[in-house]
Amino acid sequence: MKSEIRDRGDIRIIGLAGKVTIGAGDVKIRELIDSSLAQGKKKILLDLGGVSTIDSSGIGEMVACYTTVTRNQGQLKLMNLSPKISDILQVTQLITVFDIFDDEQEAVGSFT
Amino acid sequence: MSDDAPVLRASLILGSRFCDIEVAERAVADLCSLGECNAEESYWVVTALREALANAIRHGNRLDTARRVRVECALETGRLTIRVEDEGDGFDVSAVPDPTAAENLLRPTGRGIFYMRQFMNRVEFGRTPAGGTSVLMVRELRPSARSVCHEE
Numbered sequence: 001m002k003s004e005i006r007d008r009g010d011i012r013i014i015g016l017a018g019k020v021t022i023g024a025g026d027v028k029i030r031e032l033i034d035s036s037l038a039q040g041k042k043k044i045l046l047d048l049g050g051v052s053t054i055d056s057s058g059i060g061e062m063v064a065c066y067t068t069v070t071r072n073q074g075q076l077k078l079m080n081l082s083p084k085i086s087d088i089l090q091v092t093q094l095i096t097v098f099d100i101f102d103d104e105q106e107a108v109g110s111f112t
Numbered sequence: 113m114s115d116d117a118p119v120l121r122a123s124l125i126l127g128s129r130f131c132d133i134e135v136a137e138r139a140v141a142d143l144c145s146l147g148e149c150n151a152e153e154s155y156w157v158v159t160a161l162r163e164a165l166a167n168a169i170r171h172g173n174r175l176d177t178a179r180r181v182r183v184e185c186a187l188e189t190g191r192l193t194i195r196v197e198d199e200g201d202g203f204d205v206s207a208v209p210d211p212t213a214a215e216n217l218l219r220p221t222g223r224g225i226f227y228m229r230q231f232m233n234r235v236e237f238g239r240t241p242a243g244g245t246s247v248l249m250v251r252e253l254r255p256s257a258r259s260v261c262h263e264e
Contacts, residue, residue, distance in 0.1 A: 022166045023130025055162050056227055060220035067218055084155065091230045092223055093212045 001025030002050070003032055008108055012041035017050025020058035029058070033065040033076070042074030043111045047104075049080030054088065066097065075099075079107045120146055124183040126165070128173040133165045136183050140194065147187040149253055156231040157192055157251055163224040164196040164247050172198030172245050192251045198244045205237045 001024055004015040014032050019025055029046075036044055046062070048054075062078075069076040077099040081089070089095045101107035122143050126132040137158050144154035165181060173179035179199040186193045209216050211223045229235045234250040 021130075021162065022133070022170070053159075053162075055159070055166065056221075056223040057166065059223060063218055064220035067220075088159075088227070092226065093217060097217055 001028050003028065005032070005036075007041070010041070011043045011045055011108055011111055012036045012039075013045045013047055013104075015047040015050060018052060020051055020054040020061075022055055022057035025054075026057040026061040029061045029065060033068060037069065037072055037074065042069065042072055044069055044074065044076045045079055045104075045107050045111075046076065047079045048082070048085055051082070051085060054085055059088065059092070059094065063094065063097070075111055077101065077107055077110065079104060120187040122183075122185040126169075126181040126183065128169045128175055128177050128179050128181060130166070130169060132181070133162055133169070136165055137162060139183075140185055143185055143187050144192070147192075149187065149192065153192075153251070153253055157194070160228045160231040160235075160249055160251075161194055161196070163228050164194070164249065167224050167247075168196050168198035168200070168245065171203065172200030174200065190253050192253060194249045195246060196249075197240050197246045199240075199242065200244050202239050202243055202245050 001020055002017040006013050006015075014036070016025070016029070020029065033044065066076045079101045081100060086095070089098070099110060101110065120143055122139050124136055124139055126136060140161050141154055141158055144157060149157070165183070168181045169175060173181065182197040184195045205225065208225055209222060211217070211219065211226050216222065225235070228247070228249060231251075232249040233252045234248070236248045238246045238248070240246045
């Protein structure tokens with residue numbers, strides 16, 4: 001899995017690409033989120049536009065990160081889900097947990 | 113794949129490392145391509161396979177590289193069958209909680225079997241003669257999906 005980090009004001013945008021699967025991308029997500037929180041970045045937007053595959057471990061890690069960020073009085077939101085990743089979130093009803101956007105401007109504007 | 117086409121089979125013996133999952137993914141994806149299974153069907157089959165293998169390696173064999181995971185796949189007209197066996201101690205599938213229940217939504221684990229059941233038509237758990245877990249997964253291929261190769 002590859003990642004790209006950029007900031008828009010106080011919002012940390014983390015772009016992910018490739019496979020987010022067990023033993024690979026799942027741990028990397030946690031490290032990226034922990035690093036952002038340690039830098040005081042509590043408004044985090046995960047851009048999944050480049051993610052080709054995500055398994056239950058990758059989904060689970062996103063859920064764990066959501067909990068961690070929320071406990072730190074932050075917000076974690078998702079952007080640019082492919083139809084397949086959207087389906088995967090839909091079947092487990094996690095689509096109701098995450099705020100999900102297709103447009104970066106709209107996503108950035110949604111943080112409070 | 114015509115009705116009288118031969119059954120395509122693949123058999124693999126994997127180590128208990130997560131990187132071995134990709135080997136099986138490629139083999140099953142290739143099997144799907146050799147048959148008339150389109151990319152959409154192949155994607156979900158490989159997704160279910162990945163979950164079965166991750167469970168076998170992590171929960172079954174407990175990442176013990178001396179233990180093996182056996183994978184048997186068969187693609188026949190209209191049906192793909194995959195069996196994954198580990199060398200662990202087995203488990204009680206009925207004890208796995210529903211990950212869609214409100215109280216479990218934010219749990220970071222426990223979705224693998226649910227995904228397998230979502231993406232395959234039939235998933236059955238059993239025991240190997242040595243006491244490990246054996247999971248049988250079957251996907252009935254849609255007629256429209258069987259007439260197109262490499263669709264994306």
